[in-house]
Amino acid sequence: MKKFICQLLAIPLLLSLTAWSGFAAEEYAPQLFTEAAATHQAENAQFKAGVEKRMRYTGIDFSRLLTPGQLKKGQAIDFTLAPKEGQPQQITKFELKLFDDVKYILVLERAANESPDGTTITWYGSLEGEIDSKVILVSSDGVLSGNITLADGQSFQIRYRGNGIHVIREIDQSKYGTELEPVEQRLPDDFDPNEAIDQQDTSTPYDTDDEDPATDPSQYDETGATIDVMVVYTPASRIANGGTAGMNTLIDLAMAETNTGYGNSNVVQRVNVVHRQEVTYTESTAPNSESTIVFDDALDALEGTSDGEIDNVHTLRNDYAADIVSLFVHDPVTGWCGKSNIMGTESHTFENQAFNVVDWDCATGYYSFAHEMGHNMGSRHDRAHDSSDGVFSYSHGYQDPEGDFRTIMAYDCPGGCDRVNHWSNVNIDYVVGATNYGPTGVIYTATNSAANWRSLNNVRDTVANWRPRWIYVNGSYIGTEWGLSATPYNTISEGVNHIGQFAEDPRLYIAPGTYTGAGNEPITILKAMTIAPWGTGSITIE
Secondary structure (H helix, E strand, C coil), X not given: CCCEEECCCCCCCCCCCECCCCXXXXXXCCECEECCCHHHCCCCCCCCCCCEEEEEEEEECHHHCXXXXXCCCCCEEECCCCCCCCCCCCCCEEEEEEECCEXXXXXXXXXXXXXXXXXXXXXXXXXXXXXXXXXXXXXXXXXXXXXXXXXXXXXXXXXXXXXXXXXXXXXXXXXXXXXXXXXXXCCCCCCCHHHCCCCCCCXXXXXXXXXXXXXXXXXCCCCCCEEEEEEEECHHXXXXXXXXXXXXXXXXXXXXXXHHHHHHCCCCCEEEEEEEEECCCCCCCCCXXXXXXXXXXHHHHHXXXXXCCCCHHHHHHHHHCCXXXXXXXXXXXXXXXXXXXXXXXXXXXXXXXXEEEEECCCCCCCCHHHHHHHHHCCCXXXXXXXXXXXXXXXXXXXXXXXXXXXXXXXXCCCCCCCECCCCCCCCEEEEECCXXXXXXXXXXXXXXXXXXXHHHHHHHHHHHCCCCCEEEXXXXXXXXXXXXXXXXXXXXXXXXXXXXXXXXXXXXXXXXXXXXXXXXXCCXXXXXXXXXXCCCCCXXXX
């Protein structure tokens, strides 16, 4: 099998760039950080205890960064290419004084407006002269969240504290706790084994060419290239992260970091945060550092539909057509980082269990956001800690046998090891500079297989269609109805009602035929959607 050597960032590395303002970047690298007001030096940052080696407060010079008004939603700029006419100018080198004894030159390589509401800019880059360093920053009108990681494992975070003040933290990743064991899938009593999806290898990227569903039925359903995620958060987590803007930039940072990990690992899918919102929920109080009550209770509340606790989440999920829902909480007492439900049998019925809870301080930098979604998609921990099968026998994370690293789904090594932004994949080595630490997984046919990348690729179609944006109706269909091309609804009203209120690009495809009776006429449509024929022939609604 062909082996690929992968850099840690799936973004071209360029150490010498010309700034867009017309002068050589080597000649001018302004400082990104400014002095913070002394009155903020003693504030309680409310982070996980013991994680940071040191910290300091800082301001940010936002005057030198593009704003969402200059780079609109969906737009991106690659600074490694010659600028296109009309694109905004941007300085691509900054001096980063993280601490008095830690200074680097930041090289920006790409900027993109990837946020659900178009209010943030995500910056991708590296540190000049530091091979395999990676930098991801997310900014929004005076607020910035970011992660900086070096090849030797040094890790720095930038977080917002409110009132224009940010904090720079040097992180000891080994001091983070761990995620709790996932909750096993509960199959309904009337579950038909035939509803389980055939567990066959489909780990080949889809053709991304746009096709007209009316002429190409193979393109009817969402192809699994995008998993839509909604992130809700508690008031306590919002306060701990400096406010709403701080939370929004953190969520978008988690999305960017997760997608970078997919790119590092040959995982086809990408996550798309479709909505972020505060919900009215107060975390339970942990009586001691070992208690799991914060995450146990929060996951129950998130999943419950009629328990009187954040039940509106389910309406929001339907409105925004979110395949997965994540709740960010604040737990300063324990070291736990998250908990979720795990899909053990690939099926559409798991959609009502596709929920997870993450401590906001573990979500990014420690990859707990990606980790907990991995459970929702059927992936398990490393075999040293979990010998059970996931959705496939090979759906396991990977610990390096020499104890040099572990992948996203793996727990800590016996002697301690850093978690890296990779999903287990035997075809990709973990390479840092000139040092090759070996493969990041075990081939899927082995008894000790660890191939999360293959598992994710194989279930992506199912996951992406837990809340599809394209719905199908066929009046002659009899059987289980999911609104997909293979299992369509048989009345128009079901199709109309399934369309998310705020889903992006919602479409309703109706098969030829005559639609009469209840559920077909009259139909009231109160949501924006595209209605189109599914196949050839006439459609009559009586």
